[in-house]
Amino acid sequence: VVPRILEVAGVPLRTGYVEAVATWPELERRGHGSAVMAEIDEIIKADYELGTLGTDAFPFYERLGWVRWRGPTSVRTKDGDVRTPNEDGYVMVLRTPSTPAELDLHAPISCEWRSGDVW
Numbered sequence: 001v002v003p004r005i006l007e008v009a010g011v012p013l014r015t016g017y018v019e020a021v022a023t024w025p026e027l028e029r030r031g032h033g034s035a036v037m038a039e040i041d042e043i044i045k046a047d048y049e050l051g052t053l054g055t056d057a058f059p060f061y062e063r064l065g066w067v068r069w070r071g072p073t074s075v076r077t078k079d080g081d082v083r084t085p086n087e088d089g090y091v092m093v094l095r096t097p098s099t100p101a102e103l104d105l106h107a108p109i110s111c112e113w114r115s116g117d118v119w
């Protein structure tokens with residue numbers, strides 16, 4: 001769980017960003033991924049305003065309460081916000097007790113720049 005600042009419609013949110021979830025192929029579908037995510041979700045709900053991750057494994061995360069982000073994605077750079085259209089539709093979020101009640105899944109969302117994959 002990587003601490004990041006994501007902005008939703010320009011409002012910064014302390015975000016727990018989940019990276020590199022994988023089960024060894026021969027051991028898939030035995031509950032290991034769900035067990036790991038249950039622990040991760042508890043960390044995010046205790047410490048962050050929002051959980052976020054990038055994936056195409058939507059059904060796996062939807063069972064666990066994650067929802068797909070519907071708004072446009074961008075990265076914040078020193079030259080301003082740059083759209084990341086290839087990420088649109090592949091970002092999911094987990095609400096926590098600290099998530100603003102008015103969170104709009106269709107709003108623009110942005111992450112801070114970093115080397116490698118920005119999302």
Ligand SMILES: CC(C)(COP(=O)(O)OP(=O)(O)OC[C@H]1O[C@@H](n2cnc3c(N)ncnc32)[C@H](O)[C@@H]1OP(=O)(O)O)[C@@H](O)C(=O)NCCC(=O)NCCS
Binds near residue numbers: 027032056
């Ligand atoms: C996605 C992944 C982490 C799931 O791990 P896992 O240990 O197999 O997960 P679980 O055994 O806890 O799966 C529980 C349920 O999630 C769902 N599920 C799991 N993998 C799924 C997939 N690839 N597609 C759709 N549903 C899936 C199923 O409903 C499954 O229940 P079932 O086996 O009774 O049908 C694993 O398939 C994986 O490593 N995939 C490759 C990497 C990846 O896509 N990572 C996520 C992107 S960040």
